[in-house]
Amino acid sequence: MLSKIIKILIGIALIALGIWTIVIWWGDVLSLIRGGIGMGLILAGLIAFAVLD
DSSP states (O other): OHHHHHHHHHHHHHHHHHHHHHHHTHHHHHHHHHHHHHHHHHHHHHHHHHHHO
C-alpha cells in the first residue's frame, strides 16, 4: 500500500515538473513544434510515394 502511494506521488511530481518546464521554455517548445511540422510533411510525402507503388 505504501509503495503504491509513493509511486503515485512520484508520478504527480514528474507531471508537475514537466508542466513547469514547458511553461518556462514555451518559446523553445514552439520552435520544436515548428521544426517538427516540416519533418512531418516530408515523412507524409515519402509515405505517399510509397503507397503509389
